[in-house]
């Protein structure tokens with residue numbers, strides 16, 4: 001059995017028979033991605049009668065076309081990078097990339113993880129799973145495969161899909177997006193990545209390390225816009241070191257294809273490539289939902305929700321990419337938990353009380369939590385920066401490029417950015433600290449094993465406490481020690 005067949009057997013079984021619908025469900029979930037799965041499993045675990053409708057494959061973007069395959073590809077690219085840098089440690093290895101085997105391992109990892117999201121797991125939890133496109137027929141009814149599902153509450157969790165910009169000619173060429181990227185078997189020789197956001201940068205670097213000649217074209221003034229500028233510049237430098245050419249301020253004017261060669265034109269030049277990957281953001285997936293029938297308002301950013309994730313129909317909620325600008329799996333998961341509480345138990349859980357970090361898994365990783373860096377500066381928050389060059393473990397590992405920067409307002413953490421290896425792991429400390437009140441000085445009391453990167457977290461706490469030593473206190477302390485030395 002191929003890995004894709006193994007995947008589909010779990011998340012979209014070919015011989016699936018929809019169950020006979022109940023006369024009324026406590027919760028009907030539209031979409032079987034992270035948000036939908038967490039809502040459905042959580043509600044069923046509490047005893048609710050739940051139906052889940054998925055039009056394509058359970059697991060949604062994360063399992064099928066997003067986090068899982070992209071991180072598996074990045075893992076293969078890291079093996080190449082490790083082989084290259086090992087010479088600095090006195091170990092010489094050679095690496096040879098067999099691209100079709102790399103992609104096979106990507107698909108294998110995906111199939112290995114599919115059991116978490118499988119149809120059989122959901123039915124074992126008592127959830128009625130329907131495979132088909134759901135659409136509302138009224139404020140309390142949903143149609144799927146010609147059958148009517150009546151609900152007390154529903155949650156729209158239909159996610160997002162790649163948004164493709166209206167570049168003249170683009171629709172006429174064969175282009176890749178995250179939806180078909182992980183199915184390729186032949187290595188692109190020359191890859192043009194349109195968009196320097198997280199997905200564009202992650203994939204550009206991975207393909208470059210695997211041996212493809214890669215160019216990113218970004219319409220804006222820098223890659224990873226919205227992130228700390230110094231941190232994004234560090235990632236840009238590393239991309240260049242890995243052979244990725246980055247063209248900023250370069251909106252594409254025209255794309256055409258001739259003899260299997262794609263040509264993209266911009267002001268003052270053009271690029272040729274055999275493959276083009278469009279990574280210019282993602283927009284809410286609303287097609288066919290008939291939201292008007294359910295009196296659910298929506299706009300350019302997807303389903304409109306209040307802070308409790310309730311839509312304009314008080315019986316209908318939304319969670320995940322379909323209603324949020326924070327399009328991440330862990331955000332979808334956290335929102336789903338808010339929905340369970342609010343939709344089924346009249347709870348008052350608020351999205352605004354969640355602290356949601358994020359990470360771009362380039363090398364180095366770039367992670368952030370809290371208000372945007374520009375907002376932190378505008379509000380006059382004070383930065384404290386710890387360079388990984390000053391953290392023993394980073395130096396030992398030869399991976400000291402990068403830093404941790406915390407912005408605080410009179411000791412309360414308002415934002416943290418980390419750029420460096422394992423930034424995605426470290427940012428969790430700050431997310432956790434911020435949720436518990438976020439006093440920067442408290443971090444100085446935390447004890448971490450030596451030598452670890454986490455030592456940088458304590459150093460940030462120490463650095464803050466040193467700033468609390470006013471000249472008056474310093475001079476008092478000097479006098480105290482002068483006195484005790486005489487005793």
Ligand SMILES: Cc1cc2nc3c(=O)[nH]c(=O)nc-3n(C[C@H](O)[C@H](O)[C@H](O)COP(=O)(O)OP(=O)(O)OC[C@H]3O[C@@H](n4cnc5c(N)ncnc54)[C@H](O)[C@@H]3O)c2cc1C
Nearest residue numbers: 031033034035055060061062066134159320321327328329
């Ligand atoms: C390349 C890539 C890499 C990513 N990497 C990361 C990462 O490293 N970390 C991270 O946190 N996030 C990452 N993401 C984002 C992450 O995948 C999404 O944020 C997450 O999947 C959102 O979950 P969701 O449940 O809101 O939507 P989705 O996962 O999109 O699920 C929605 C589901 O609804 C179904 N659906 C749509 N319309 C209907 C309908 N009418 N009826 C029934 N079903 C319907 C869809 O088929 C889909 O299965 C990545 C995304 C991409 C594309």
